[in-house]
Amino acid sequence: MxxxxxxxxxxxxxxxxxxxxxxxxxxxxxxxxxxxxxxxxxxxxxxxxxxxxxxxxxxxxxxxxxxxxxxxxxxxxxxxxxxxxxxxxxxxxxxxxxxxxxxxxxxxxTRARTAAATAVATRALARRDARVLGLVGTGPLARAHARALLPGRPYERIVLWGRDPGRTGETAAWITEELGVEVSVLSGPRAVAEAADVLCTLTPSREPLIRGAWLSPGQHINAVGAPPRPDHREIDTEGVVRCRIVVDAYSTARAKSGEVLIPLAEGALREDDFRCELGEVLAGTKPGRTSDTELTLFDSVGVGxxxxxxxxxxxxxxxxxxxxxxxxxxx
The missing domain is CATH 3.30.1780.10 (ornithine cyclodeaminase, domain 1)
Structure with missing residues (x-):
């Protein structure tokens, strides 16, 4: 049956x-x-x-x-x-x-496994003293990420931004009521990026919402929302190049991820710069974060x-x- x-x-x-x-x-x-x-x-x-x-x-x-x-x-x-x-x-x-x-x-x-992969990557790559979680995007994926990332982790507050003020307010209220964490709605992606220790981008954006100049040493970024199309990305080239990059699967990222393919086409990135897979970090065959000041990026394309x-x-x-x-x- x-x-x-x-x-x-x-x-x-x-x-x-x-x-x-x-x-x-x-x-x-x-x-x-x-x-x-x-x-x-x-x-x-x-x-x-x-x-x-x-x-x-x-x-x-x-x-x-x-x-x-x-x-x-x-x-x-x-x-x-x-x-x-x-x-x-x-x-x-x-x-x-x-x-x-x-x-x-x-x-x-899809929603559950995507948020779970982000939680796994964040546990493996983020600094242990990360206290502020930033969410850019306020749709169902944002709620799934808040629910997946908060348990067992010492976040003191969440900072949040979304294009739709009404939905942003609803998501902030839901997080506070359901998960008991203080939420601050900020003025834009830059404000969230500059405030967060762990930053999750959760939008279907084609053009970058996050600039490398806004990132700080020691941050961990999860680029999650862009669809698996080589011309879509949420982080600009400077931001990607500044990071140690970990992908969910190299072959998928090499075919579908605008996050790495656009910098690669520009000559700002080499293929070896994004060959490290999350499973290799978990298995101990490749290093994850190597210092408290290193910027780390989990490029989540999503895999079958x-x-x-x-x-x-x-x-x-x-x-x-x-x-x-x-x-x-x-x-």
């Missing part, structure tokens, strides 16, 4: 799995570094006559016993329709038998192996709790 998990099914399950998601995402990156998982670069399929593109994000994991593919639709024209710009679904099959184990809506999976890791959690939890829908898809 094949398990079908809708967005509401997944949201209900994730509410009880928050402590497990970060561990699962950390484990999948370590598995990749140690050769226990496979993650090819995703092919992009631009739609002729449209600015839309589709990505097939495939992966396979021996420890998780799954092979999976997330089909991601990135459709900017949806914004005018009042629909999500990005939509996705995850298909997971047994690595042993090839049987289709599950089909999952991708929205909640993270989706697979969260899918494994959800499939197991759904079977244990008898949630979701089961259909006879094939023999």
């Amino acid at each position: 094949t398990l079908i998990l809708t967005r509401s099914d997944i949201a209900a399950l994730l509410a009880d799995l928050r402590d497990d998601i970060e561990a699962a995402v950390e484990g999948c990156h370590r598995d990749l570094a140690l050769g226990r998982a496979v993650l090819p670069p995703p092919p992009a399929m631009p739609l002729p006559g449209s600015d839309g593109t589709f990505l097939a994000m495939a992966s396979a994991s021996a420890p998780d016993g799954l092979a999976a593919v997330k089909l991601l639709a990135d459709l900017p024209a949806n914004r005018a329709r009042g629909l999500p710009v990005q939509r996705s679904a995850v298909l997971a099959v047994s690595a042993e038998t090839g049987a289709c184990e599950a089909l999952l809506d991708g929205a909640e999976v 192996l993270q989706d697979l890791a969260v899918a494994r959690l959800l499939i197991d939890a759904a079977h244990a709790r008898r949630s979701g829908t089961r259909i006879e898809l094939g023999a």
Whole structure:
């Protein structure tokens, strides 16, 4: 039988799995570094006559016993329709038998694994005495990041900016009410960048919102929001070049990340400057932060192996709790 998990099914399950998601995402990156998982670069399929593109994000994991593919639709024209710009679904099959184990809506999976990867990277790369968390962007990804980054970490306050003042105020109030942390809404990206010890950029921006001149020694930056397109980025070239760069996966960043591809094309960056993967830092085969004054950057493009890791959690939890829908898809 094949398990079908809708967005509401997944949201209900994730509410009880928050402590497990970060561990699962950390484990999948370590598995990749140690050769226990496979993650090819995703092919992009631009739609002729449209600015839309589709990505097939495939992966396979021996420890998780799954092979999976997330089909991601990135459709900017949806914004005018009042629909999500990005939509996705995850298909997971047994690595042993090839049987289709599950089909999952991708929205909640993507949000949860993205925030978890940021939390893993921040724990590995940020200074231990970081006290101020900065969020540029106030959509659902900002809330997911606040929830993922705060537990067990000594942040004293959050500084926040978003384009929409109404939504910014709502997000600030939600963080204070739900997570009990003081939030200051600041005047713009520069103010957030200059105030934060850990800075997360969470917007679908095409042009840089953060300038390198605004960054301070010892900061850690998570560049998260830009879609996987080589002409989109949130951090300018000076900012990227000033940092020690860690990517989620080199092959994916080399194909899809404007954060590194634009400086590379400009001759300001070399490929060796962004070959360090998060899993290698976690496995101890490459160093992370090397001093308290070093600037570190986690370039988060998002990879299918993270989706697979969260899918494994959800499939197991759904079977244990008898949630979701089961259909006879094939023999």
